[in-house]
Structure formats: C-alpha cells, structure tokens
Amino acid sequence: MGNGTSIGKVRGLGSSHHGAHHWLLQRFTAVGNVVLMGWLVASFVLLPDLSYATVVDWIASPVSATAMVLLVISTFWHARMGLQVLIEDYVQDSGTKFGLFALLNIAAFGGGALAIFSVASLALGGAA
Amino acid sequence: MANRPLSPHLQIWKWGPHMAVSILHRATGDGMALIGLGVLVWWLVSMASGQAAYDNFTGWMWADLGALEWSGAAIATSLIKVLLKIVTIGLSWAFFTHLMSGLRHFVLDIGAGYELNTNKMWSILSPVIAILLTAGFWALILLR
Numbered sequence: 046m047g048n049g050t051s052i053g054k055v056r057g058l059g060s061s062h063h064g065a066h067h068w069l070l071q072r073f074t075a076v077g078n079v080v081l082m083g084w085l086v087a088s089f090v091l092l093p094d095l096s097y098a099t100v101v102d103w104i105a106s107p108v109s110a111t112a113m114v115l116l117v118i119s120t121f122w123h124a125r126m127g128l129q130v131l132i133e134d135y136v137q138d139s140g141t142k143f144g145l146f147a148l149l150n151i152a153a154f155g156g157g158a159l160a161i162f163s164v165a166s167l168a169l170g171g172a173a
Numbered sequence: 174m175a176n177r178p179l180s181p182h183l184q185i186w187k188w189g190p191h192m193a194v195s196i197l198h199r200a201t202g203d204g205m206a207l208i209g210l211g212v213l214v215w216w217l218v219s220m221a222s223g224q225a226a227y228d229n230f231t232g233w234m235w236a237d238l239g240a241l242e243w244s245g246a247a248i249a250t251s252l253i254k255v256l257l258k259i260v261t262i263g264l265s266w267a268f269f270t271h272l273m274s275g276l277r278h279f280v281l282d283i284g285a286g287y288e289l290n291t292n293k294m295w296s297i298l299s300p301v302i303a304i305l306l307t308a309g310f311w312a313l314i315l316l317r
Contacts, residue, residue, distance in 0.1 A: 072279075072282065075275055075278075075279075078275075079272065079275070079276075082268065082272070086268075086310065089310075089314060090310070090313045090314060090317075093317075094317075095231075097220070097224045097227040097228065100220060100227075101220055101227075104217075104220060113217070117213070117217075120210060120213075121210060124202075124205070124206035124210055125206075127199075127202050127203060127206055128203060128206050128207070131199070131203050156210060156211070156214045159214055159217075159218060160213065160214045160217045160218070162221075163214075163217040163218045163220065163221035164217055164221075166221045167220060167221050
C-alpha cells in the first residue's frame with residue numbers, strides 16, 4: 046500500500062492486473078501436471094516391470110530425466126500453491142499462518158531440490 | 174422463522190454432487206501434496222541411493238502381503254505395510270480423481286458446463302470415471 050495516492054491504494058490488490066496471477070499459475074502448472082503425469086502413468090504401464098534395474102535404466106535416459114525434473118517442478122509448484130490456499134482458507138491467526146507459509150516453502154523447495162538432485166545423479170551416472 | 178432460507182453453513186447444506194466433487198478436489202489435491210510428493214521424493218532418492226534403498230522403499234510401499242509375519246513385534250510392521258499398500262493404491266485413486274475434477278475445472282473456467290443438469294452430470298461422472306481409470310491402471314500394471 047502506498048501513502049494515499051490513487052495508484053498506491055490499488056497496487057497489488059487485484060485491480061492492477063495482478064489479482065489473477067496466483068489463479069493463472071495454478072492453471073498453467075495444472076496443464077504441465079496433466080502432460081507430465083500422463084507421461085509418468087504411461088511409463089509405469091509400458092515399462093516391462095518396476096524393478097530397480099528397469100527403473101534406473103529408464104530414469105537415466107536424457108528424455109526421462111528431463112521429463113521427471115519438469116514433473117517435480119510442475120507438481121511441487123502446483124502443490125505449494127494449493128497448500129497455500131488451504132492455509133489461507135482455514136488458518137485465521139496471522140502468526141500461525143506466517144509460520145506455516147515458512148514451513149511450506151521449506152518443504153516445497155527442500156523436497157523439490159532433493160528429488161531433482163536424485164534424478165540428476167542417476168542421469169549423470171553417479172548412482173551408488 | 175421456520176420457512177426462512179437457512180444461512181449457508183456446512184452443517185445445514187443439503188449435499189449435492191457438485192459440492193462433493195469440489196471438496197473431493199481439495200482433499201485429493203492436498204492429500205497428494207502432503208503425502209504423494211513425499212512418496213515421490215522417497216522413491217527418487219531410494220533409486221539414486223542404490224538397490225538396497227530401492228528394495229527398502231518397495232518393501233514398505235508395496236509389500237508382498239503373503240510374506241508378512243503376524244506374530245510378536247512383527248505385527249506392528251506388517252500392519253503399517255498393509256496400510257502403506259492401501260496408501261499407494263489410494264494415491265493413484267487421488268491422482269485420477271484430482272485429474273478428472275481438474276479437467277472439469279478447465280471446462281468451467283472457459284465458462285461452459287454451468288447448466289444445472291450438465292453440471293450435475295459431470296459432477297457425478299468425474300469421480301466415477303476416475304475410479305474406472307484407477308481400476309484400469311492397476312489392471313494394466315498387475316496383469317502384464
């Protein structure tokens with residue numbers, strides 16, 4: 046909020062074309078999820094089995110590794126926004142809300158980084 | 174007083190399919206966000222950590238029910254493994270349910286599907302199709 050100027054009163058409050066930002070991002074990531082989860086479900090079905098040797102060989106290929114990294118980004122982003130709305134809807138206390146947002150960000154970025162690092166290590170041949 | 178319309182509180186709404194599909198969308202989405210992504214990360218980390226870690230993951234999330242022990246302290250472990258197998262199947266159901274209700278949202282977002290009968294029909298069909306997709310998915314996985 047500004048100091049009373051007309052632009053300061055509305056900026057960031059929805060009427061300056063930013064109000065739909067969160068809503069739109071939820072849809073954009075949803076489209077990504079449909080495509081990438083479609084790939085994952087199809088992979089599960091088409092792989093001969095889900096043994097260690099099979100899945101490691103599958104995930105290490107450039108296309109699979111890239112798709113899995115994109116899937117992690119898209120789903121974690123989408124989930125982070127969905128849980129944000131859950132917190133906004135059901136948590137009234139602003140201090141608790143702040144704490145939960147902090148936890149949510151740590152979990153989303155931490156979990157996403159761990160998942161992407163794991164895929165990268167498999168793709169780059171660093172598997173144990 | 175008796176004939177006045179009642180205020181919209183959760184307790185006094187008459188449940189309809191559109192309300193059920195709405196809360197189902199939130200429940201399956203947030204359920205996958207809280208549990209499903211954890212399982213996804215565990216799966217990928219176990220893969221990157223080697224055969225033993227991967228076998229440990231599959232041993233917990235997809236245990237061989239016939240090989241479980243039901244005596245002494247092993248009972249608790251076996252119960253958790255049965256529960257986790259249900260969680261694994263439940264996550265696949267949550268995915269297909271969220272997918273179908275999400276696709277329904279895409280249609281609603283473009284301004285279509287608000288006619289009462291159409292809206293009601295897809296509210297019922299979305300979760301039903303999701304159950305069929307879940308069954309089909311596992312049939313393809315388990316019968317190959």
